[in-house]
Amino acid sequence: MNDCCCNRPDETKTECPSAVEPLAWFGQMLNHCLQYAQAAKDSGKPVVGILCEYTPREPIMAAGGVPVCLCGGSANTIPAAEEQLPANLCPLIKSTFGYHVLRNNPFMEMADLIVGETTCDGKKKMYELLGQSRPVYVLELPQKADDPDAAAHWLAELQKFKVFLEDRFQTTITDCRLRRSIDVMNRERALRRELAASMQSDTPPLTGRQLLTLKSSISGIDEDLAQYEKAIALYQCQSASGVGQECPTSCKSVRVLLTGVPLVTGAERVLEIIENSGGRVVAMENCTGLKPILEDVDAAAPDPLRAIAEKYFHLPCSVMTPNERRLETLRRLVREYRPECVIELIWQACLTYDVESQRIRRLAEEELNLPYLRIETDYSPSDSARIAVRVEALYETVRGKQRDLQLKY
Numbered sequence: 001m002n003d004c005c006c007n008r009p010d011e012t013k014t015e016c017p018s019a020v021e022p023l024a025w026f027g028q029m030l031n032h033c034l035q036y037a038q039a040a041k042d043s044g045k046p047v048v049g050i051l052c053e054y055t056p057r058e059p060i061m062a063a064g065g066v067p068v069c070l071c072g073g074s075a076n077t078i079p080a081a082e083e084q085l086p087a088n089l090c091p092l093i094k095s096t097f098g099y100h101v102l103r104n105n106p107f108m109e110m111a112d113l114i115v116g117e118t119t120c121d122g123k124k125k126m127y128e129l130l131g132q133s134r135p136v137y138v139l140e141l142p143q144k145a146d147d148p149d150a151a152a153h154w155l156a157e158l159q160k161f162k163v164f165l166e167d168r169f170q171t172t173i174t175d176c177r178l179r180r181s182i183d184v185m186n187r188e189r190a191l192r193r194e195l196a197a198s199m200q201s202d203t204p205p206l207t208g209r210q211l212l213t214l215k216s217s218i219s220g221i222d223e224d225l226a227q228y229e230k231a232i233a234l235y236q237c238q239s240a241s242g243v244g245q246e247c248p249t250s251c252k253s254v255r256v257l258l259t260g261v262p263l264v265t266g267a268e269r270v271l272e273i274i275e276n277s278g279g280r281v282v283a284m285e286n287c288t289g290l291k292p293i294l295e296d297v298d299a300a301a302p303d304p305l306r307a308i309a310e311k312y313f314h315l316p317c318s319v320m321t322p323n324e325r326r327l328e329t330l331r332r333l334v335r336e337y338r339p340e341c342v343i344e345l346i347w348q349a350c351l352t353y354d355v356e357s358q359r360i361r362r363l364a365e366e367e368l369n370l371p372y373l374r375i376e377t378d379y380s381p382s383d384s385a386r387i388a389v390r391v392e393a394l395y396e397t398v399r400g401k402q403r404d405l406q407l408k409y
């Protein structure tokens with residue numbers, strides 16, 4: 001009999017609020033977002049589709065719009081996409097485009113505008129096809145992250161975008177409106193950061209899969225923010241009262257840092273395999289995890305648009321060259337979250353993350369002394385068993401290292 005006591009409430013200690021509510025709320029996230037977007041449209045607000053964390057939500061919100069993520073995470077829409085796109089393209093791009101072909105993403109269907117960005121080549125060219133029948137605006141993202149000319153170009157690009165939004169939606173984006181949207185986004189980032197920080201504990205209160213559930217396709221929804229606060233209060237209470245602190249070594253999961261491509265809604269399979277095989281993802285460095293929420297926009301800056309440009313330009317995506325900030329971020333996350341291994345997920349045909357994986361492997365194995373595993377896959381479940389075997393072998397390496405250490409000291 002497994003007598004593991006992880007997360008078992010201790011009745012002698014303070015009673016904490018229930019975890020059920022925030023998880024149940026975000027379990028219905030897509031329905032809530034649909035209702036929110038529909039209500040916004042009914043009241044005359046534009047719905048704006050976005051597809052990347054470089055696209056700043058703040059100017060869209062300051063124009064009265066509702067930015068909603070349109071990234072596709074379903075394998076079911078890929079065959080329709082492959083009638084027009086090459087099969088050898090990343091599944092995220094194909095799935096998103098498949099929704100367009102099949103017209104079955106309600107957010108895309110209600111979008112008054114789709115904002116793309118020049119990140120990887122596949123997305124860039126896919127936007128041209130989208131633009132043949134939908135209103136698409138593409139932000140030109142310079143890709144030399146540390147070049148002052150590139151930063152200046154990005155600011156100019158956002159200034160142009162602001163004028164475009166004003167013209168398109170017949171509004172004026174004042175500094176005051178920009179500051180209000182910065183405040184909302186900074187608050188959301190801070191709450192999500194705090195929630196993620198609960199995973200730094202020796203006995204994390206959530207699984208990585210649960211933490212991934214606690215986020216929304218639309219930013220700044222009041223009830224979402226309230227639910228983040230409830231979840232934080234719960235996990236702080238648990239930590240203060242000692243609930244979940246009694247985990248014996250026998251039921252200890254391997255702490256994993258997951259890096260690489262984003263796990264958009266519907267494409268969580270690899271995360272589930274990692275955790276079902278005996279791991280606990282304590283930190284997700286990717287764009288659906290910590291990467292976009294580690295830095296805030298400077299709310300006190302004299303020029304709010306410049307402050308927005310600076311924050312977003314710092315995002316350490318593999319489309320940047322060189323991409324030293326990603327390595328710095330990983331070093332920081334390893335210090336703070338104390339993973340025992342690094343797993344890198346790469347969607348098939350994602351060249352930038354794939355090439356960069358050489359550096360991440362070296363960083364993990366040679367500098368951080370952490371076992372590393374690279375998983376390249378797509379949205380099809382056909383390789384799930386093979387992935388599980390490789391993940392279990394990685395955990396054996398971790399446990400072997402721990403045994404060696406115990407013998408040594």
Ligand code: SF4
Pocket residue numbers: 051052053054119120261262287315317318319
């Ligand atoms: S991984 Fe790169 S291209 Fe993809 S959403 Fe993040 S920033 Fe954008």
Ligand code: SF4
Pocket residue numbers: 090091092093119120121122123261262347349350351352353
């Ligand atoms: S995962 Fe890679 S190839 Fe796919 S959209 Fe993101 S950057 Fe592009």
